[in-house]
Amino acid sequence: MTSPRYVVLVGPPASGKGTQAVRLHEALGLTHVASGDLFRENIRNETALGMQAKSYMDRGDLVPDDVTIAMVLDRLSHPDCAAGALLDGFPRTLAQAQALDAALGAQGHAIGAVPYVAVPDEVLIERVSGRRLCRTCGASYHVTFNPPHTPGVCDVDGGELYQRDDDRPETVRTRLKVYHDLTSPLIDYYHEKGVLIQIDGDQPIDRVTEDLLEALRSVKEG
Ligand code: ADP
Ligand code: AMP
Ligand code: ZN
Numbered sequence: 001m002t003s004p005r006y007v008v009l010v011g012p013p014a015s016g017k018g019t020q021a022v023r024l025h026e027a028l029g030l031t032h033v034a035s036g037d038l039f040r041e042n043i044r045n046e047t048a049l050g051m052q053a054k055s056y057m058d059r060g061d062l063v064p065d066d067v068t069i070a071m072v073l074d075r076l077s078h079p080d081c082a083a084g085a086l087l088d089g090f091p092r093t094l095a096q097a098q099a100l101d102a103a104l105g106a107q108g109h110a111i112g113a114v115p116y117v118a119v120p121d122e123v124l125i126e127r128v129s130g131r132r133l134c135r136t137c138g139a140s141y142h143v144t145f146n147p148p149h150t151p152g153v154c155d156v157d158g159g160e161l162y163q164r165d166d167d168r169p170e171t172v173r174t175r176l177k178v179y180h181d182l183t184s185p186l187i188d189y190y191h192e193k194g195v196l197i198q199i200d201g202d203q204p205i206d207r208v209t210e211d212l213l214e215a216l217r218s219v220k221e222g
Pocket of ligand 3: 134135136137138139154155156157158159
């Protein structure tokens with residue numbers, strides 16, 4: 001049996017991490033673990049965790065590290081992550097990155113690759129404003145760049161498409177600032193560990209997928 005593969009997608013909000021993760025999951029078979037999706041699922045189910053996370057998310061702030069780390073590490077302990085996982089949106093702070101390293105290290109594992117999906121801020125604003133998500137499966141569309149076959153309807157399961165509350169322009173500005181202040185230091189952190197791979201995310205969706213697959217296939221299993 002090969003050792004588990006842990007891949008972390010780093011990039012600003014709306015850089016295309018979720019879009020690419022679905023495609024990488026299909027190509028590589030790794031379970032997609034998206035912290036934002038986990039929070040939104042908790043909000044939908046009205047759990048205590050969801051209620052706690054909602055006020056931070058509505059403002060565009062990060063949910064506190066202790067809550068977020070516990071949620072994601074719990075998710076990684078499920079059997080479908082035994083062969084590894086494709087992490088999307090976590091870690092977002094140095095404390096989260098260190099907690100993830102410690103948890104994987106305690107099991108003799110490590111992160112194998114960290115693709116950094118680079119996209120300029122002005123492009124992100126355009127992507128966020130046209131983003132639509134499926135209420136049922138969470139699939140991400142864009143009204144112009146990645147439209148569903150029928151407007152407002154998910155191609156996968158016919159679910160209703162909606163706009164995220166935190167995709168409003170004023171919240172997006174906060175999210176971008178939080179990204180630059182708290183998350184972008186992870187680029188250096190992972191670069192120093194020798195696992196960072198920079199990917200040009202400002203290309204058509206298929207091209208980004210090709211670049212990601214080429215980069216990940218050339219990385220030895222970690
Ligand atoms: P993230 O998960 O990083 O927040 P998403 O995958 O939800 O980002 O993508 C944000 C928005 O941009 C979505 O509306 C998506 O359809 C669109 N998008 C993703 N990748 C690209 C791309 N390469 N070119 C144009 N639009 C894209
Ligand atoms: P996302 O779906 O990745 O854009 O995340 C949506 C929101 O969920 C963020 O703006 C944060 O409020 C919260 N969130 C998601 N992941 C994290 C994380 N790793 N740390 C803290 N907050 C997070
Ligand atoms: Zn759907």
